[in-house]
Amino acid sequence: MSVAPPLLAVEGLTKSYGGIHAVRGVSFSLRAGEILALIGPNGAGKSTCFDMLNGQNRPDSGHVRLLGEETTGKKPRDVWRMGVGRTFQITATFATMTVRENVQVALISHGKQLFNLWGSAPNVDRGEAGRLLELVGMGGYADRPCGELAYGDLKRLELAVALANQPKLLLMDEPTAGMAPRERVELMRLTAQIAREKSIGVLFTEHDMDVVFEHADRIIVLNRGMLIAEGSPAEVRGNPQVQAVYLGEGLLYDAEHREGASA
Amino acid sequence: MAFYVVQFLTGLASAASLFLVASGLSIIFGVTRIVNFAHGAFYMIGAYIAFTLTERLSGAFGFWGAIVVAAFAVALIGVLVEMVLLRRIYHAPELFQLLATFGLTLMVEDLVVLIWGPDDLVGRRAPGFKGAIDFFGQNIPSYDLFLIVLSPVVLGILWLLFQRTRWGVLVRAATQDRDMVAALGVNQKWLFTSVFAVGVFLAALGGALQIPRDAVHHAMDLRIIVDVFVVVVIGGLGSIVGAFVAAVLVSELNAFGILIFPKISIILVFLVMAVVLIVRPWGLFGRPEAPARRTPGLTVNPWRPLTSNERLAALAALVVAASLPLFAGNYALTVGSEIAIFVIFAVSLHFLMSVGGLASFGHAAYFGLGAYGVAFLAKMAGLPMIVCLLLGPLLGCMGAAVFGFFAVQLSGVYFAMLTLAFAQIVWSIAFQWVSVTGGDNGILSIWPEKWAASPSHFYWLALGVAALVTIALRVMVFSPFGYALRATRDSLLRSEAIGINAKRMQWTAFVIAGTTAGIGGALFAYLKGSVFPDNLGISLSVDALVMVLLGGVETVSGGVIGAIVYKALNIWLVSQTDLSKLVLGGFIVLIVVVFPKGIVGMLEMLAQRRRKTSPPGSPLLAKPIESAE
Known part of the structure; x- marks a missing residue:
């Protein structure tokens, strides 16, 4: 349709650890504003794949391009500067700082103020930090020490931090792991809303199929390091290969029951 | 043969x-x-x-x-x-x-x-x-x-x-x-x-x-422990085979080093260690270190700048300190100058430790380099005092830039051991390079010029510099740089994921801390009128650590309080008892076991407890305090 490169283009991504082929020739792409779920059973290579997208891990071969620009081989911090935000499966935040300060650090980095020795950090981008916190529903927690937040709130804080550099692409590794069911729905609804409003592409891995089928525009399925299916939630749900991989996890049963409920 | x-x-x-x-x-x-x-x-x-x-x-x-x-x-x-x-x-x-x-x-x-x-x-x-x-x-x-x-x-x-x-x-x-x-x-x-x-x-x-x-x-304990640190760091902590191989390597380096480079035999071993640590940070036979654990009992309250009332109180304390020459004798003023200099030294390490999370076990190296810098400039170049004071610390700055670059590649215990080793290198250079440093005899008669010669004038000079340094470092704690540095301490993973180059931040902090320590050393050279290898020795490095811990690592003003209390106590003890090491050692053990948060940390905790029991506290404020304890 258009000649403009996709937001994210992954081509033939491959990674082995010794004799184990963790990821074998994975290719896919992602458009701006699209929410793409990467699913697969344990050990399918999701995390390895994910880590190669933002430079946490280096692929043996293959390419990752962001708006046509190569990110392979770059460090995570450089990939971030290209406009890729990320949240972690186990939240990583600055535990001794307040919620607002956590966001401010990201804004300081985004504004290239890291080596400013003389400014007053509490006043740096205070308003912008507040707006980001409001956006994820954490406005009332701004002055709380981050170390005492509940897990679900930490996930929302991570989202605010990841949004601080106005990313084009958001990578979320199991964003709802360890959360209560209602929190999961809330967080993903929030993410989807932000992504659509700001036209951010979102790639997330997830084990909870309710979350996946409800929020993903498109799903790619990984098994034993290889891409075995790709398509809309309905297509993937009906794919016999995917069903075979997931059989025994109750997906078929789930799917049948839900068809009637959500239609 | x-x-x-x-x-x-x-x-x-x-x-x-x-x-x-x-x-x-x-x-x-x-x-x-x-x-x-x-x-x-x-x-x-x-x-x-x-x-x-x-x-x-x-x-x-x-x-x-x-x-x-x-x-x-x-x-x-x-x-x-x-x-x-x-x-x-x-x-x-x-x-x-x-x-x-x-x-x-x-x-x-x-x-x-x-x-x-x-x-x-x-x-x-x-x-x-x-x-x-x-x-x-x-x-x-x-x-x-x-x-x-x-x-x-x-x-x-x-x-x-x-x-x-x-x-x-x-x-x-x-x-x-x-x-x-x-x-x-x-x-x-x-x-x-x-x-x-x-x-x-x-x-x-x-x-x-x-x-x-x-x-x-x-x-013999200190002599062997430094060698042993080197051995386990080269061999890899936790590996017995590594200890064996490295013990042989180090001993042979010593045996032949004396033949080949009689002047720098000690340095040879440390150079090998530095190379090993950079190529294989966990030693020849060791395994990569697990990330340092966070201590559950030591929850940290977020820091905040001083309120205007607290600023006034600090200013009042400074005014009181500045009026000391009005009623104190010369001996008290000399002690006062020494304490002020150690405040500079302690806050420099405190900045590195509390904001950067980097516990240097060889911080005296940069203090001593500043002192030697002054000695070289004053004795060899014959420069005026003010120029020496300004340029002398640059030697500490350069030392910190070189050693810091390597040290920040590591973290935790390995960082501590590498900084200790670097300090020993500097010490052995000062000790062995007799033609330049005077070796064990040091460099003598570096006296202040007339305008700073009287005890009261020198005291004001030291106090003024200490106040400036403390303020400058405090400003940095609450600067964007300070925030980002704390961020690298809290979570390397997250800070890297938001575009922060942690090693460069830490290196910068190391250089800032080293230069500041050098300022303290420069004043110290003039206070004592001489410079000795002891000015960069291990025991001075440990003094700095104790001052920081005594004041409280996880507070902003711990360095100042710790230095004043520790140094005053130390000087008093040495004048009172021959067993100062015994008392001091017991004191250190006591702090670690009983007051792990240090003096300022204790005071903060007490203040919070009082605030908590007072009824009109807003619930939003009271809650975080509860869980912070």
């Missing part, structure tokens, strides 16, 4: 004691994760007790029996120390453990002098190994040959112990995952105690076996 062979064999013989002590340290670290600074002290006690016993007991059986009994006796002391002290601090941060065991070392140094006297003691020759063997015209003491055979034998016994016994299996399992072993129903307490006993036994044996070769004296 024969000469070189003999030199090689001498090196191998020296490796024996080093290996024994290092393997003990390694075993203890592997299981308990404690870097036992007191290991040198146990080595020394082993030598002293063995000396006494060999003097009392006669005959070959008496001698060898005495050696073994001495090692067992010290192991028993070790068990006592483990049960009374270490069990309380296993969950404290690594830094606290290093410091507590250092306090123990200080106490032992005084106790040993108290019991055995300050003089060197020359022990008996070993029965059966009194002579020397002729090797193509060169003499090799037969005791050396005994030691050469001994270390592989000990290595073999340790290997059997770890591979073939149930205890050994548990120790190896605990080295990999302590919590898992505990979950499997193993009594961890006794496992730790037994491991500590074995480690101490090895150290004491190493000390006892030294008596036929070397005189026993009360400074």
Whole structure:
């Protein structure tokens, strides 16, 4: 349709650890504003794949391009500067700082103020930090020490931090792991809303199929390091290969029951 | 040729004691994760007790029996120390453990002098190994040959112990995952105690076996512990084979270094260590370190800048301090100047430790470099005082830039050990390069110019600089740089994921801290009128650490308070008692066990408790405080 490169283009991504082929020739792409779920059973290579997208891990071969620009081989911090935000499966935040300060650090980095020795950090981008916190529903927690937040709130804080550099692409590794069911729905609804409003592409891995089928525009399925299916939630749900991989996890049963409920 | 062979064999013989002590340290670290600074002290006690016993007991059986009994006796002391002290601090941060065991070392140094006297003691020759063997015209003491055979034998016994016994299996399992072993129903307490006993036994044996070769004296603990740190860092903490290989390597480097580079023989070893750490940060045979654990009890309250009332209070305190010359005598003013200088020194390390999370064990290097910088400029270039004061600290800055670059590649215990090693390099340069530094005699008569010569003028100068430095560093804590630096301390993963180059931030912090320490050193040179290698020695580095911990690492103003209290106490103690090390060591141990948050941390906690009980506190504010405790 258009000649403009996709937001994210992954081509033939491959990674082995010794004799184990963790990821074998994975290719896919992602458009701006699209929410793409990467699913697969344990050990399918999701995390390895994910880590190669933002430079946490280096692929043996293959390419990752962001708006046509190569990110392979770059460090995570450089990939971030290209406009890729990320949240972690186990939240990583600055535990001794307040919620607002956590966001401010990201804004300081985004504004290239890291080596400013003389400014007053509490006043740096205070308003912008507040707006980001409001956006994820954490406005009332701004002055709380981050170390005492509940897990679900930490996930929302991570989202605010990841949004601080106005990313084009958001990578979320199991964003709802360890959360209560209602929190999961809330967080993903929030993410989807932000992504659509700001036209951010979102790639997330997830084990909870309710979350996946409800929020993903498109799903790619990984098994034993290889891409075995790709398509809309309905297509993937009906794919016999995917069903075979997931059989025994109750997906078929789930799917049948839900068809009637959500239609 | 024969000469070189003999030199090689001498090196191998020296490796024996080093290996024994290092393997003990390694075993203890592997299981308990404690870097036992007191290991040198146990080595020394082993030598002293063995000396006494060999003097009392006669005959070959008496001698060898005495050696073994001495090692067992010290192991028993070790068990006592483990049960009374270490069990309380296993969950404290690594830094606290290093410091507590250092306090123990200080106490032992005084106790040993108290019991055995300050003089060197020359022990008996070993029965059966009194002579020397002729090797193509060169003499090799037969005791050396005994030691050469001994270390592989000990290595073999340790290997059997770890591979073939149930205890050994548990120790190896605990080295990999302590919590898992505990979950499997193993009594961890006794496992730790037994491991500590074995480690101490090895150290004491190493000390006892030294008596036929070397005189026993009360400074042998520090000498060996630095070498042992180097050995375990090169070999890899937790690896016994690594300790063996590295002990041989270090001893041979020493043996041949003296022949090839007589001037810089000490440096050679440290250079090798630096190279190993950069190529393989976890040592030749070690495994990468697990990320440092956070201590649950030490929750941190977010920092905030001073309120305007607090600023007024600080200003008032400064005014009071500045009025000291109105009513105090010259001696008090000199003490005051010294305290002000140590405030500079302490806040510089405090900045690095509390904001950057980097515990330097060799911070005195940059303090001393600043002092030497002034000495060179004043004595050789004959520059005026003000120029010297401005340019002298640059030597500290350059030292910090070079060493800091390598040091920030590592973290945790390894960072501490590497900074310690770098400080030792600088110290040995100052000590050995006599033609430039004057060696042990130092550089004398560096006196301030007339405008700063009187005690009151110099006091005002020191106080003014200390105030400026403290304010500047405080501003930096709350600057964007300070925020980002704290971020790298809290989570490397997250800070990297938001575009922060952590190593560059840490390097910058290291250079800032080093330069600031250099400013303190520059003033110190003028205060004392002289510069000595001691100005960059280990004990000064440890003084800085104690000041920071005493004030409280996790507070913003801990450095200032810690320096004032510690230095005043120190000066007073030295004037009051001959056993200042004993008191000081006991004091350090006490801080670590009883007040891990330091003085300022304690005060903050008390203030919060009061605020909490007062009814009109807003619920939004009161809640975080509750959970922060």
